[in-house]
Amino acid sequence: MAGTAVGQRHAMRGIKRVALVGGTHGNELSGVHLVRSLLRQPSFQDFKSLEIDCLLANDLAIEVCRRFVDRDLNRCFSRSTLHSDAADSYEMHRAQEINARIGPRFSAEASDLCIDLHNTTSNFGCGIIITDTSSPDLHWKLQLCDYLRCRVPNVHILLDCLGDCSEEPYLPLTAKNDLTFEVGPQAHGTLVSEVFWNQRRLVFGALDFLERFNRQQLSDEERSEKTLEVFIQTGAVHYPTRSDGSLRASIAAELQGKDFQALHLGDPVFQDLESGEMILWDEPECYPCFINEAAYLSSGIAFQKTMRCQLTIPELRSDGSLCNIELPSVD
CATH class of the missing domain: 2.20.25.160 (N-terminal domain of TfIIb)
Known part of the structure; x- marks a missing residue:
């Protein structure tokens, strides 16, 4: 498989503003209940370098415990959709409100990271999905994935898009960086304790990694070069x-x-x-x-196809310099 050339180093932007979103789909209840619990009693005192914004995305769908009301909210965030004047559904209006709050998408004012919380009925385990793989920020996101893989059971890392993702329609892309935590199996409209707590472990593990990176407290082992198994989506x-x-x-x-x-x-x-x-x-x-x-x-x-590959993830240097990651081509 041919790969892209490794490019020059770039500096890691400080990760300060983090949006934590549940209920993008109103019947995926782990994220709904996790965000509700954090809104009732925030548990962020250990993350003083982060500004964490907890958000329930699709209130009406949550109320009726359905995936969406008029149209899938997680398909409303492409460049063309956000800039459309024809906001003809509840989800379209809501997408524009969310984009204004944690974006605007493609802007310097956007949140540094959006973590979107989802459940699946499939035997997915603890999935970490990255859509924007074209940025040098992929370097630290994959280092974070490895950190979570060592601390949460049954983690799978899925790269959803290789190349330009500007027309990808997913909510977490409103921020400068995206992560989706897709945890299952859990029937829609139900809550499974193991799934809920694994999703919570992913969230607090990610926040811990970012806090300690901001404070230059990651260990040499945590920052070291790694080989990481990932799955690259290739079609339905x-x-x-x-x-x-x-x-x-x-x-x-x-x-x-x-x-x-x-x-x-x-x-x-x-x-x-x-x-x-x-x-x-x-x-x-x-x-x-x-x-x-x-x-x-x-x-x-019926399912999505992926190919499995091993990526070399360079050391995450304490000065914040990043590398482009060599990704295989998908034909």
């Missing part, structure tokens, strides 16, 4: 359908729950709902995730 796989568009097959039992495990040529992927016949994987090896995610069924998406 759709359910087989009939000519009328109805579902023809379900996820095979052999694949269900196997997020981030290798899917090989000839492995069962789907099972026909009438004949019971297995439909086998006929593409190159991949590592699926979001397998049988409930929110994706209406779009016909």
Whole structure:
């Protein structure tokens, strides 16, 4: 796989303003309850170098415990959508309000980091998703991911976009840097204790890393060069359908729950709902995730494909200098 050349070093911007967002989807309740608990009783006394803004994103969807009211809020933050005069839904109005509060996107005034809290019905574990991979800030974000991987169980790091992400529509991109903590499995509209506490560990672990970096208190080991396993998203796989568009097959039992495990040529992927016949994987090896995610069924998406790779993450130097990370190409 060809990679991008390693570029010159850049200085890490001070991380001061952090937006912590729950309820972007109103039925993903770990983030909702975590943000509510922090609004009732803030626990940020150990993070004096950070200004932390806790926000519930989609109040109406939270109230009715639905993913959204009119349209998916987490698809309303692209450049073209934010600049549109046709704010024709509750979520569009809300996106503009959130953009004004923790952005504006692409501006020098935007928050330094947005952490967006999500749940999935798939066996995702503790997922850390990064969409903006084109900035040198990817260096410290991956060092932070490694820090969390060593402290929270079952962490998977997913790079969602390689290259220009200016038209990607996701809420955390309103800040200068984005992180999404996607934790599961948890049925929508429910709360699972292990999932809630793992999400809380991710949040407070990230804040601890940033606070100690700001104070130049990270250890030599925490700042050292590392090899880090990441998964790079390469595309969606759709359910087989009939000519009328109805579902023809379900996820095979052999694949269900196997997020981030290798899917090989000839492995069962789907099972026909009438004949019971297995439909086998006929593409190159991949590592699926979001397998049988409930929110994706209406779009016909069965899972997302990723490729697994090992990245070399240079030392995070105490002077704040950053390196571009060599990423593989995705064809």
